[in-house]
Amino acid sequence: KNQIHVKGVNYSIIKVIGKGGSSKVYQVLHEGSKKIFAVKYVDLECADDVIIQSYKNEITVLQRLQNKDPIIKLYDYEISQSHIYLVMECGSIDLASFLRRKRVQKEDILFYWRQMLTAVQCIHDEGIIHRDLKPANFLFVEGSLKLIDFGIANSIQSDRTSVTRESQVGTLNYMSPETIQSSGDSHGGDHTSMKINCKSDVWSLGCILYYITYGKTPFQSITNTMMKLQAICNPDYKIQFSDVHDSNLVDVLKRCLVRDVKERPSIKELLDHPYVSSKT
Numbered sequence: 001k002n003q004i005h006v007k008g009v010n011y012s013i014i015k016v017i018g019k020g021g022s023s024k025v026y027q028v029l030h031e032g033s034k035k036i037f038a039v040k041y042v043d044l045e046c047a048d049d050v051i052i053q054s055y056k057n058e059i060t061v062l063q064r065l066q067n068k069d070p071i072i073k074l075y076d077y078e079i080s081q082s083h084i085y086l087v088m089e090c091g092s093i094d095l096a097s098f099l100r101r102k103r104v105q106k107e108d109i110l111f112y113w114r115q116m117l118t119a120v121q122c123i124h125d126e127g128i129i130h131r132d133l134k135p136a137n138f139l140f141v142e143g144s145l146k147l148i149d150f151g152i153a154n155s156i157q158s159d160r161t162s163v164t165r166e167s168q169v170g171t172l173n174y175m176s177p178e179t180i181q182s183s184g185d186s187h188g189g190d191h192t193s194m195k196i197n198c199k200s201d202v203w204s205l206g207c208i209l210y211y212i213t214y215g216k217t218p219f220q221s222i223t224n225t226m227m228k229l230q231a232i233c234n235p236d237y238k239i240q241f242s243d244v245h246d247s248n249l250v251d252v253l254k255r256c257l258v259r260d261v262k263e264r265p266s267i268k269e270l271l272d273h274p275y276v277s278s279k280t
C-alpha cells in the first residue's frame with residue numbers, strides 16, 4: 001500500500017526518508033494540493049505507556065513552538081491505540097547527511113551557527129532542554145536550518161542502505177561532561193537550575209560547530225566507549241583547536257567546549273560574541 005490516511009486525508013508515499021526502532025519518516029504527496037510533506041509514523045503496538053507519553057509530550061511541545069520559525073511545522077496529526085501519524089513540512093536534507101556529503105565553505109559556517117543558536121534558544125525560552133543535540137536533529141528547509149525534535153521522544157536515523165552505518169542515533173560524540181556524570185545518579189539528581197542545564201546544549205552545539213569546522217568531533221578519534229566518556233569528562237584531556245581563518249571562530253569553539261558548566265557561555269552570550277555579531 002503506498003497511501004497513508006491521516007485524519008481522513010490521503011497522502012501518497014514517495015519514499016522512506018528514515019526509519020528508527022518503531023518509527024518511520026516518509027516523504028509524501030498530498031494529492032489534493034499536490035504539495036509535498038513529511039509524515040512521521042510511529043508504531044505503538046509494542047510501545048509501553050512511558051514511550052507513548054513521551055511521544056505525546058513531544059507533540060505538545062511541537063504544537064506550542066509552532067509560532068517559532070526555526071522549529072519544524074506540524075500541519076496535522078493522528079494518535080490511535082496502534083499508531084501515531086505526524087504530518088509535517090518536508091525538509092531537503094538533515095544536517096548530518098549534508099555534512100557527510102561535503103565540507104562546509106568557511107563563509108557558510110557562521111550562517112549555520114547563527115541558525116542553530118537561534119533554534120536552540122527557541123526551545124530554551126520554552127523551558128525545554130534537548131540534552132542530546134546532534135546534526136541529525138537539524139534539517140534544511142528552504143535553505144534554513146530548523147530543529148526537528150526536542151530530545152523527548154526517541155530519535156530516528158536516516159535510511160542509509162550502506163552497511164557502514166555511523167548512525168547519529170545514540171552517538172556519544174556530542175554529549176556534555178555533566179550529562180555523562182549526572183546520568184550516573186539515577187535518582188533524578190539534576191537539582192541544578194535551568195540556566196545550568198541549558199549549558200549542556202551549548203556543549204553539544206560546540207561539538208557540532210567543531211565538526212563543521214574541522215570535519216570531526218572533538219572525541220571522535222577515541223573509539224572505545226569507556227575511554228571516550230572518560231576523555232569527555234577529564235579536564236587533563238586537552239581538546240585540540242587548530243587555527244582557522246577566523247580567530248573568533250576558534251574562540252567560540254574553545255568557550256563552548258569548556259568542561260566547567262559555570263564557565264561555559266549561554267546561548268545569549270554566544271549570540272553577542274564577536275564571531276556572530278561583528279559580521280553583517
Ligand SMILES: Cn1cc(Nc2nc(NC3CCCCC3)c3c(C#N)c[nH]c3n2)cn1
Nearest residue numbers: 018025038088089090091092093094157158
Ligand atoms: C533527504 N532528506 C529529506 C529530509 N526531510 C525531512 N526529514 C525528516 N526526518 C529525517 C528522518 C531521518 C533522519 C534525518 C531526518 C523530517 C521530519 C521529521 N521527523 C519532518 N520533516 C522532515 N523532513 C531528510 N532527509
